[in-house]
Amino acid sequence: VVLNIIKLNATDSTNTYLKLLVNKTNVVDQTVVLAEDQQRGRGQMGNGWLSRKGQSLTFSVFKSFKGVMAEDQFMISMAVSLAIINAFKTFGLPKVSIKWPNDILSGNKKVAGILIENVLEGATVKYSVIGIGINVNEMEFPSLPQASSLKLEIGKSLELEEVLHAVLKNMFDKFELMTTQNFSDLRNVYEQNLFRKDIxxxxxxxxxxxxxxxxxxxxxxxxxxxxxxxxxxxxxxxxxxxxxx
Ligand code: BTN
The missing domain is CATH 2.30.30 (SH3 type barrels.)
Structure with missing residues (x-):
């Protein structure tokens, strides 16, 4: 895959930055905006998202769709969650699961979060801005007892770049597959990876x-x-x- 990455030293939120860019210019499909220092990260339900320069990954991906119906838009979230857990499994992250709808856990600790903002056109999804925050090399989370990092769970540091590329590769593969899969194909695999399923x-x-x-x-x-x-x-x-x- 040809990667189109816009690297920013600092920004308030990569999702906000990418949404504004899409409104201003023609953005190539699968363009990635990566911030070294995201200063006002946004999370689900109006929450914030904290990250640390040099230790966390904060990026957003522009993805345009053809034929994803608005009522099926959770497919996008399922594809992204599954891509992230596949990538994390290759790094040996133990007990990886998806806490519905958008948290990626190791054991019962959150190591990554997803914020997807979809733009609809009629009955279909025109495009999504997919924001991903991953705790990579943090060693402590002073006021967040439910948070952890890949390093804390795996026991070794990882290069931010290698984590980014593993997630992007898995995600672009999943998007490719999405052209032939339907909601229930994705749902079966997603359900197998749900946190606290059946208990x-x-x-x-x-x-x-x-x-x-x-x-x-x-x-x-x-x-x-x-x-x-x-x-x-x-x-x-x-x-x-x-x-x-
Ligand atoms: C959540 O768990 O509530 C979602 C967190 C999403 C954070 C990422 S970091 C990159 C992108 N830009 C943002 O402002 N938020 C997302």
Whole structure:
């Protein structure tokens, strides 16, 4: 693959930078924006994303699509998550899983996060700005007890470049495959890699109440399917519940 990488010394957010660029000019498909120092990283649900210069990877990818229906847009997230865990497995990261919908874990610690911003045109996805933050060589996360890095989990440092290239290669391969795969092909593999699948977990609902339920899989539009105590399997959206443990 020909790589088109824009390297920035510093920026507020690579997703924001890339979105503005796409609005201003013609951006080649699969263009990557990489920031050495991302100063105001954005996460899911309006959260921030912290990174450290020289130790973390923060980048965004522009991907245009033809024929991905808007209702199938979770396919993009599944392809990206699976690409990241494949790359991490090649580095020997132990107990890799996907915490639905966008966290990549080793054991029960988060090592990477994904922020996908899709632009729709009618009933299809026109393009996505896919932002990925990976903790590579950090040795401590003072105020984030649930965070870890590849180095902490594998036991050795990695070059930021080699991690970047492994993730990009896996991701571009997955996008290639996506032209022939459908939602359920991807979903099967995705479900096999879900964090806490088939075991009783504690969730919190919108009202702040805790309840026990079992993660069973993903619905046809990317919702989380959980089995509640009365044995009913119900779909939930990201804003509707939080996995506590
Ligand atoms: C999350 O876990 O909530 C998602 C975190 C996504 C962070 C990445 S870092 C590169 C890209 N630019 C951003 O501002 N956010 C994403």
């Amino acid at each position: 009783v977990s504690v969730f919190e609902n919108k009202e702040g109440q805790h309840f026990n339920a079992i993660i069973k899989g993903i619905s046809g539009i990317g919702e989380l399917l959980i089995e509640t105590e009365n044995k009913a399997i119900e779909p939930f959206q990201i804003k509707e519940l939080k996995l506590i443990y």
